[in-house]
Amino acid sequence: MRSPAEPAPKPSAQLTLVSVLEGQAVWPPPMWLMRQAGRYLPEYREVRASVGGFLELCYTSKLAAEVTLQPIRRYGFDAAILFSDILVVPDALGQGVRFVEGEGPRLDPIGSATELACLNPGATDGKFARVYETVQRLRQDLPRETALIGFCGAPWTVATYMVGGQGSSDQAAARELAYRDPVTFAALIDTVTDASIDYLDGQVRAGADALQIFDSWAGNLPDGEFDTWVVAPTRRIAAELKRRHPDTPIIGFPRGAGTNAGRYVKATGVEGLGCDTAMPLQHMRDLADREGVAAQGNLDPLLLAAGGPKLDARVRETLAAMRGAPYIFNLGHGIVPHTPPENVARLVELVREGI
Ligand code: CP3
Secondary structure (H helix, E strand, C coil): HHHHHHCCCCCCCCHHHHHHHHHHHCCCCCCCCEEEEEEHHHHHHHHHHHHCHHHHHHCCHHHHHHHHHHHHHHHCEEECCCCCCHHHHHCCCCCEEEEEECEEEEEECCCCHHHCCCCCCHCCHHHHHHHHHHHHHHHHHHHCCCCEEEEEEEEEEEEEEEEHHCCCCCHHHHHHHHHCCHHHHHHHHHHHHHHHHHHHHHHHHHHCCCCEECCCCCCCCCCHHHHHHHHHHHHHHHHHHHHHHCCCCEEEEECCHHHHHHHHHHHHCCCEEEEECCCCCHHHHHHHHCCCCEEEEEHHHHHHHHHCHHHHHHHCCCCCCHHHCCCEECCCCCCCCCCCCHHHHHHHHHHHCCC
8 A cells, every 4th residue: 555655855934844734744753742841841840840730730831831831842753742631622612611730631521401501602802812822822932843732622522521520431421412302412512612712713713733633532423423523623724723723623533433444534634643552553554644644653652752672663663554644753652651761762753764
């Protein structure tokens, strides 16, 4: 399947991440890591300890910009991802989001039309504005050659937290509500979709070069439900962003989509596809060749944590499989907190060799 295409020279005038999302095979590929700012870095833990809550860090532009820059200084990644969280959207909608140390997010669950009516879609501006300020700071402080990625959670994934009140391994509460009361669930998805369009639009206006839509819980859904709750809202977000900002590429990350990934790409019109750890390399390559999408991923974050010769071998295998295709090196999911920073340094070295 592999095309013998000559890798394009690294353009100097344009961000490599954007070139790849426009369909060019840049080599060595641009790289960044999901959750590249975070607890595996001592400098992050230091800043984190200086503020009370995690969301306070997200809303304090100066500090959020600082932690975004930390992994860029240390490793020189080709892209920085705005430091924020997908749960900023429900928080801004008035649901009230708390992060419990060692346990994760907690929200007052929404399970009925009455509870849904407590959200206040008109009230998001104040909190969103603090995130836009972070983006503005970053566009000024980042090296010119580093792309800035803005993001939001996909409506389905955000809704699983809003309905469940916390994370879960099967998203049972949201799946059941979607069957039991599809009218209320659709209204919730619409509310989150509208707010997410607004939120991404603000990030692009503030200086984001590309966007990623995190659908971390896109697996687990039967195909009809996948089309209704994953594909359709993502398509609406992508279409509206494209209408407003035709030059800003979008990466979709439907984690766990499996054989639905091709349909997702075709139907949503995203330029980039985030691939999870379970996607075979050959399938990732086929999607790039056949669907004309830039592939991103999919190193196992636990292999990065483990390090050693298996890490070297898998990175080389991944690079060999993707050479000649539009490809962005990344993990298949977020970096885990106990990852040794020196393993990340080794990974950067390997990818830059571009073997
Ligand atoms: O570096 C980056 O990637 C940018 C920042 C970022 C965070 N969260 C920071 C964060 C991004 C892009 C996210 C996305 C996010 N948040 C997702 C989608 C990606 C994924 O990992 O599946 C999801 C599902 C969330 C919701 C969320 N945020 C959970 C479930 C948790 C708790 C689990 C945990 O790791 O603690 C968070 C907290 C969170 N978001 C942390 C960070 C750095 C850790 C909190 C801390 O530092 O105290």
